[in-house]
Structures are given as structure tokens and as C-alpha cells.
Amino acid sequence: LALGAGIASADEDAALIINGETEMVVRTEAPAHLENMDEIRSGWTFRSAETQALQMDDFDNPGMIFVDQAIDTWNQVSGSEEKSCASCHEGPESMKGLRTQMPKWNEAAGEVWTTEMYINDCRENRMGADKWGWNAKDMVNMTALIALQSRGMPMNVAIDGPAQATWEQGKEMYYTRYGQLELSCANCHEDNYDNLIRADHLSQGQINGFPAYRLKNAKLNSIHARFKGCVRDTRAETFKEGSPEFIALELYVASRANGLSSEGPSVRN
């Protein structure tokens, strides 16, 4: 096949060890609820060797600058209650393990909540501060700081119990062929992962690496921003960040990565 020389294929079996010490699970057996695939793989395994290398050392990972900014925000007093995140949660390490369960059922609210929703609940109702926009820098950076506390821990999202109906809704969306191109998430990320679509090497569309630093826009990107781009590319009317539809889709897609290490902030192209 006469393909352009610009696509440097990655080493399929490469291992992801961060800072020479934290070994990540980037390939593992698919969770039982995944009917059509035997093995799940992190998006990292599909990237070029150069992009992969950027995630192997925190000095090279451009996403870490934004984590540093989030540490400042964590300690910064804001809002009418004159509190910071640190006032109630102590250090960010108190968030250890949280990212692997997100999104999750919130008993008090009676619905599935993402990390962004928990953060805004604290800002609005506990700090008396303004809510952050879903893709606002402060918000995405804070989700990266929280994700980092779980780096290397296996994704373990609950899909049963009260979250099940939301999970089913997300699953149905995953297989719906949206837009004038009539393409579902599964058409690209389940039926065609490892294939090139034009110059893009299709991954399994996993979200264990989020938020993801993209070389394309040189910032951290939220899960819903990525979903939005993929739906738009089918010539469809997209859903909004934070919409009930994207929350359901996030739960379903997150559960497809159960068993892979949480990688955020990851580096992608």
C-alpha cells in the first residue's frame, strides 16, 4: 500500500513507563460488558514514537505545566466563603483514586456526575464562587490535577446499580450513526481501530488518558470537547459539553476502558 511517508508508525508493543518508574497498563483484556472486542488499548499505543515519548517523562509532558497552574488554583481562596479547595480537602492527594471511578452516581443529586460537576458544586455551593465553564482553563487544569493523583491506577467505573440506565443510554449513543455521514463511534473506534482514516491512525477512542494535551491545539482538552469534535466530524448537530447525553456517553466510554491505567494528563496529536 503506497502510504505517505509522514506517518511514523508506533511500536505496537511499546511499554509506557512514566519517569522510569510508573508502569502503565496500556493493553489488557476487554471488560466482560464489551461484546465485540477481546483487547482494549490505550490511545497512547496508536501514537507515533515521538508523541509517545512526550508522555514518558513529566519534564517532556506539556500537560504538566497546566497541572502546576492547577496546584496554585487549588490553594487560592475564592468566593464569598473565603475558602480554597485546600481548606476542605487538604492536599490534592486526597483525590487519589477518584479519577478511576468517574463519572459516578451521585446519591444526593440522583444522577451521574462527572468530575467537572463535583468541582462546580463545591465552587458554587461550598465556596460561594462562580462556576467554571466546562472547557475553561481553570476547570480543565483542575481535572488534570485530580486525574494525576490516580495515574497508574486501573479504570474502574461502575456500570450497574443506579448508574445502569445512564450507562445503557450512553451505549445506545455509541452505536448510533449520527449525521449526514451516518457514522457511529463504533464505526471508527471499534470496527476500524488501527486503520488509517486519511492521515489519522484510528485508536479505540478510550478516555482513560483524559484530560489530554493535544499537540494540535497546545492545551489540555476535556472529554466532552473531544466528543464534540468527533460528532461534528460526522456532519451532525453535536451535543453540548455537560449535556445529559454527553454525561451518559462519558459513562459508557469510560467503562470501555475498565482495566487500563488512568493516564491523565496524556499527550496526543
Place this chain on the structure above:
Amino acid sequence: MKRITLSATCLMASVGLVSAAEVAPENVEYDEYGAVAVSLSGTAGDAAAGRVVVSTKSQGNCVSCHAISELAEEVPFHGEVGPPLDGVADRWGEAEIRGIVANAKITYDGTIMPSFYKTTGYIRPGDAYTGKAATTDTLPPLLTSQQIEDVVAYLMTLKEE
């Protein structure tokens, strides 16, 4: 003798009729295998123009899913989602190719290949790639009837035998 002359006149008359009008997307007649016998535009396809449609991102962008060796030097990065189109004219006739390009879902049930000459029946149709809702009930087809004829003419040149 007389009879032959008559049928030849009939044939010419019917060809004349077809070329007078374009076939709208909702009026395309597919046979049971998905083939379309009649030209959609009524004007012969131009293979050189079709070659541009196939390789241009804002038009057919067929190369995002299909590799075509003959184009590889000029147009980099061909996809692997669909089969390579080298020699496609050895595998299919013109009517079958026209049907596949117009609406591949009739030839291949459930295929990933988009339908290029269709205007309705979409879930959350958008306004092109803006992410906004479509502004009309029926969408303009992805390719015009003439673009499809041009693409068919181009694909008919892809022979290996």
C-alpha cells in the same frame, strides 16, 4: 429492416428524454443489487474532474477511506477503512459503480461508506461541519449528480487487467 429503424429511433428518443433532466436523489432507481443504470445528470462524466472530486477533502474525499495507487504521488495519506480502488472497473460495471457511489448502503447493507446522493433519513443532521443543526429538512446531497457521473467516469478508468 423497417423494424430495426424503428427501434433505433425509439432508443434515441429515450436517451434524449433522459439527458433532458437530472434524476433527483429521491427518484434514483436502484435495481435489487443496488445498481443504477441511468446517468444521474444526463451529461457524460468527465474522468479528469472525477479524479479531483475523489481526492479533494471538501468534495468526495474518497481517499480518506480508500487507497488509489495511481493518485499516491500527488495526494498523500490514503485511508484503509475501505478496500483499495485499484482495478475497481475490472470488478464492477458502470451501473454498479454508479449505485455504490450514489448510495452504497443498497449494495452493501449497513456499510460504513456514506451515501453521497441522498438528502433525508439522517439522525441529528448538521449544517455541514459546523456542529450546528441543519437549517433545512432535506440536505443538499454530499455530491451533485454531475460530480457523481464524473467520479463514475474516473473509477471506470481504474483497470488492471
